[in-house]
């Protein structure tokens with residue numbers, strides 16, 4: 001499916017999208033990135049990829065682009081991803097993440113794409129009552145409008161599964177190269193960029209846990225889905241639970257700087273624990289995370305220093 005195959009990546013100029021697009025191109029795919037550049041960066045789109053600056057909230061233009069390119073596969077990543085912004089503006093978050101997903105899905109079906117891969121969320125989906133590690137079949141109870149919008153989008157996709165192969169990936173918290181230092185999302189990226197900018201670090205809580213997965217491992221899972229021809233939902237995660245305080249200690253060790261840190265009370269409604277069971281992806285996708293947290297943070301710090309240091 002990959003060599004010479006046509007793929008559209010919405011949100012392909014963003015953090016995860018950039019890593020995915022680079023890998024798809026290196027495997028011989030013909031890639032079109034559709035992105036409105038609201039948080040993504042054009043300079044991160046490889047020159048071998050086609051690029052179209054478009055908003056997923058414009059269904060007519062989207063349809064034209066898709067019919068023109070005729071993708072075999074669509075990876076849908078474009079989203080309003082900032083959890084704190086989603087509390088400030090839930091309507092906009094729902095519009096982009098649900099209506100936008102519907103537009104991309106309908107354009108994919110109309111252009112006769114064979115496969116639709118949706119990057120949902122695992123980290124913000126299950127809620128605080130979930131067992132640890134959380135399996136895919138636990139009934140989600142998201143706490144943020146961001147998580148709720150992704151759940152709504154998943155339900156929408158489920159109702160279209162007879163029309164196109166749909167695979168839903170629920171990644172935990174992703175970190176790694178090409179994170180956006182200005183975006184204020186992703187705990188590891190925020191810590192690394194603030195430390196190097198010599199800005200004081202504000203840590204809300206510290207005892208809360210996250211399941212941190214290196215972006216290249218997520219990309220590998222995305223590639224594995226290309227072999228699958230049935231509707232499935234997968235957690236994509238390290239399966240390990242790490243306290244934010246512990247993450248900070250690893251980063252401090254790698255950056256070899258002493259940051260100024262203030263510990264502040266936990267933000268209301270912030271999830272306390274998150275750790276996802278990745279057994280299903282291991283068994284059905286023949287995928288497993290390969291980069292551990294120490295290595296992944298080391299690679300991320302090196303990437304940051306090379307590009308921003």
Ligand SMILES: NC(=O)c1ccc[n+]([C@@H]2O[C@H](COP(=O)([O-])OP(=O)(O)OC[C@H]3O[C@@H](n4cnc5c(N)ncnc54)[C@H](O)[C@@H]3O)[C@@H](O)[C@H]2O)c1
Nearest residue numbers: 011013014015016036037038039040055056077078079174
């Ligand atoms: N980063 C994580 O920890 C994480 C974890 C789980 C799931 N995800 C999911 O992965 C996907 C990518 O996230 P990311 O971290 O790379 O975020 P990002 O903000 O870097 O990427 C999102 C991309 O979508 C584009 N975009 C946003 N709204 C758009 C619109 N209306 N029309 C067209 N393009 C639009 C942005 O310009 C950006 O390039 C998202 O769907 C997100 O929900 C991310």
